[in-house]
Structures are given as structure tokens and as C-alpha cells.
Amino acid sequence: MARLYEVGQLMQEAAKRSDDAPAAPEPVRPVAVDDDTVRAALAQHLSRISGSRTEIVGFGRKSSGFSWITYAFVARTAAEGDRKLILRVGPPSGLFAPYSVLPQVYALQSLAGSGVPVPALVSSEQDGAEIGFPFFICAHVEGDVPAPWAASELDPDHKRAVARQFIEILASLHRIDPGSTPFASLQLGGERAELRAIAGWRASLARPTARYYPLLDWGGxxxxxxxxxxxxxxxxxxxxxxxxxxxxxxxxxxxxxxxxTHLGDPHEDLAWALMPTFNARSRKLYGVLERAEVIDLYQRASGIVVSDKSLAFYEAYALYQAAAIQMCAVRAFEVDRFNDMRLAVMASQMPSIVRAFERALEAAA
Incomplete structure (x- = not known):
């Protein structure tokens, strides 16, 4: 297929790359979240909403991600005994701050008792008045989180059964009428979520860094x-x-x-799930389900006819989003001076993502 753009045109676009992009925010400086302070505030919050003095036991960070901070702990009261819970906090200097707790709260509220298994919501605050940041608390769910890169170590039959469940749950999610859930408030006018997200990623990519990729300008x-x-x-x-x-x-x-989470096109989730990045670099879902099998299973379970053109578009969008996320991390290290070498390593992954995005754009055109 012919290339989607000419080199001369691309260079002209490069010269004016931020002319029509949304205004970029100013550099930020990392703000540390003190675990002891959060723990003390959490005890006060749970004591207030339960009406009983609550002790926090075994409090600790469950993951070291780049966005929301996740804590696992036990809430101990005289009346209820021990409850294993999870706290998620949106820190003021996370990669995608400022954070809203509402999408996650809407999801847990909307999907409770549905065909989509989610943790039970316990409490939440958007203004974070007691803990200091947006947060929500949910029940702890027993089990393990599979690592995509370790998929080759698992039994193929086991992975196939889990992968089929994974697609059937996605179909169940997309069958739900959002108008009967808290998500209904997101349907009232305004720009489509997909276009709003693309504008947001374009603004993020317009921020100054030591690296610039003309294709991302054009592709956005x-x-x-x-x-x-x-x-x-x-x-x-x-x-x-x-x-x-x-x-x-x-x-x-x-x-x-x-x-x-948002209201949008179901093709977006399907395209994201099929990305080789999340499947140990395999073109198969979880390394076992062929693309055609995934699409067939999804169509039968959801009642939605998958459009090849729309799926190709969202596969390109997935790579564009992945590139923007990587560049957020690179900028956090190079401009905002976040002291985390994992962020620096992400810069080395950019060329391969950009090449994959170019191929995906040509397939989508």
C-alpha cells in the first residue's frame, strides 16, 4: 500500500506541529505521598463511616505503578472483625494527574451483580477531604493477577479457558445498557469520548521533551x-x-x-486487548486464541458485528495511545525530574512503537 504521507508534507507539518494542538500544561514537580499520613487518615475515614473505631492492620503498597497508588490492608473493628480491603489513591503528581475517582466508582456501582465481576465498592471521595487525594476503597478479591510476559509458563489449555472467559466478560460489559446505570450522566451532550481522548493525547504529545516524532503529529x-x-x-x-x-x-x-472507563465504541476494548504488547508479543490473545477466533467468540457473545475497518482504526489508536503514555513517562523523567529509572527506559521503546503505529495507520487507511 502507498505510504499515507509524503516526506515533504510531513516536514511542513513538523514545523507547525503544535499550531492546532490544545494548550499544554506547565511542568510539574513530583509530590511525595506519605504512607503513614494516608494510613492515619484512612483509619479516621473508616471509623467515621462505620460508626465504630477502626484499626488499620498490615497496611502497605500493593503495586508500584505510575498512576494510581494501590494499598492493601485489613480494617479491624470490634463489631465486624477483620475485613481485607483495597485503597486506591490518585496522587497529585501521577503521570495523568489531576485524577477523577468517578469513572472507577461508576464502574463498580454499575457492574455490581452483573455478568462483569468487579470488587465491591466500600467508600469513595472525589475531593479527598479526609485522605488528601481522590480515593476509593473496595473489597479485596482473592486470587492472582497474571503477568502477560509470563504467559508461556502456563498450561495452554488453562490459558485458553481463561482467554475465552476474558472475551465473554468483555461481551457482557458491552451488552449492558449504560442508560440504566450511573454512566447515564455521561451521555448528556458534549463531544464524543473518543475525540476528547485523542485531543488529550495530542496535547500531551505537544509538551516539550528531548524527543519529537513527526508521525505522531500527523497520525493524531x-x-x-x-x-x-x-x-x-x-x-x-x-x-x-x-x-x-x-x-x-x-x-x-x-x-x-x-x-x-467511558462511554464509547466497543471496538476500542477489543483492539486494546489484541495488542501484542499485552500478549507476550504474540499475535494471539494470551498466546493461545487466534484473532479470528477472538472476533468470532466476541460477536456471538455480544451480538455486535465487528467492523474490520473500525477494528483497524482502534488498533492504530491503541498504538497512538501507547506512544503518548510512553512519552508522558519520558517527559516525567527528562523535564519534571521524576527520580525513577523505569521512566527513562521507556524512551528506548519509542522507536518500535512508532514503527508499529505507522504500519497500523496504513492498514486503517
Missing amino acids: RWLRDNCPQPPRRAIVHGDYRIGNFIEHQGRIAAILDWEL
Whole structure:
């Protein structure tokens, strides 16, 4: 297929790369979140909402991600005994701050008792008046989170069963009518979530760094101008992939990480799940389900006919989003001086992502 752009045109676009991009925010400086302070405030919050003095036992960070901070702990009261809970906090200097707790709260509220397993919501605050940051508390779910890069170590039959569950749960999510859930408030007018997200990633990529990729400028505009109409407005997870669920005794016990959930095109979740990055570099889901098998299973379970053109668009968008996320990390290290060498390493991954994005754009055109 002919290339999507001419080199001369690309260089002209490069010269004016930020002319039509949204204004970029000023550099930030990392703000430390003190675990002891959070623990003390958490005890006060749970004591207030339960009406009983609550002791926090075994409090500690469960992960060292780049966005929301996750803590695991036990809440101990005289009346209820011990409850294993999870606290998620949106720190003021996370990669994608400022944070809103509402998407995750909407998801846990909307999906309780549905065909989509989620942890039970306990409490939440957007203004973070007691803890200091946006937060929510949910029940702890027993099980393990699979590591995509370790997929080759698992039994193929086991992975196949889990992968099929994974797609069937996605179909269940997309079948839910958002109008009967708290997500209904997101449907009232305004710009489509997909276009709003593309504009946000373009603004992020317009911020100054030591690296510039002309294709990302051009590609962001192409995505904005060619975003397809969805077959229906569905609840989209936004980060639906291997590694974002808890598995217990061969069953998916909970789908995790709803911070990017929104109303949008169901093709977006399907494209994200199929990215080789999340499947140990394999073109197969979890290294076992062929693409055609995934699409067939999804169509039969969801009742949604998958459009090859829309899926190709969202596969390109997935790589564009991945590139923008990587560049957020690179900028945090190079400009904002975050002291985390994992952020610096991400710079080395950019060329391969950009090349993959170029191929995906050509396939989508």
C-alpha cells in the first residue's frame, strides 16, 4: 500500500506541529505521598463511616505503578472483625494527574451483580477531604493477577479457558445498557469520548521533551479526522487487557483498573486487548486464541458485528495511545525530574512503537 504521507508534507507539518494542538500544561514537580499520613487518615475515614473505631492492620503498597497508588490492608473493628480491603489513591503528581475517582466508582456501582465481576465498592471521595487525594476503597478479591510476559509458563489449555472467559466478560460489559446505570450522566451532550481522548493525547504529545516524532503529529490529526461512528454506545473499559484481572482457581474473579472507563465504541476494548504488547508479543490473545477466533467468540457473545475497518482504526489508536503514555513517562523523567529509572527506559521503546503505529495507520487507511 502507498505510504499515507509524503516526506515533504510531513516536514511542513513538523514545523507547525503544535499550531492546532490544545494548550499544554506547565511542568510539574513530583509530590511525595506519605504512607503513614494516608494510613492515619484512612483509619479516621473508616471509623467515621462505620460508626465504630477502626484499626488499620498490615497496611502497605500493593503495586508500584505510575498512576494510581494501590494499598492493601485489613480494617479491624470490634463489631465486624477483620475485613481485607483495597485503597486506591490518585496522587497529585501521577503521570495523568489531576485524577477523577468517578469513572472507577461508576464502574463498580454499575457492574455490581452483573455478568462483569468487579470488587465491591466500600467508600469513595472525589475531593479527598479526609485522605488528601481522590480515593476509593473496595473489597479485596482473592486470587492472582497474571503477568502477560509470563504467559508461556502456563498450561495452554488453562490459558485458553481463561482467554475465552476474558472475551465473554468483555461481551457482557458491552451488552449492558449504560442508560440504566450511573454512566447515564455521561451521555448528556458534549463531544464524543473518543475525540476528547485523542485531543488529550495530542496535547500531551505537544509538551516539550528531548524527543519529537513527526508521525505522531500527523497520525493524531488523522485519527481525529477519521474516527468511525460506533455500532452502539457501550461502557468501554479503556484498558482491557491480560494483566488487568484477578484469576482464582481457573476463573476470572474480578476485572481491575477502571480509571479509563467511558462511554464509547466497543471496538476500542477489543483492539486494546489484541495488542501484542499485552500478549507476550504474540499475535494471539494470551498466546493461545487466534484473532479470528477472538472476533468470532466476541460477536456471538455480544451480538455486535465487528467492523474490520473500525477494528483497524482502534488498533492504530491503541498504538497512538501507547506512544503518548510512553512519552508522558519520558517527559516525567527528562523535564519534571521524576527520580525513577523505569521512566527513562521507556524512551528506548519509542522507536518500535512508532514503527508499529505507522504500519497500523496504513492498514486503517
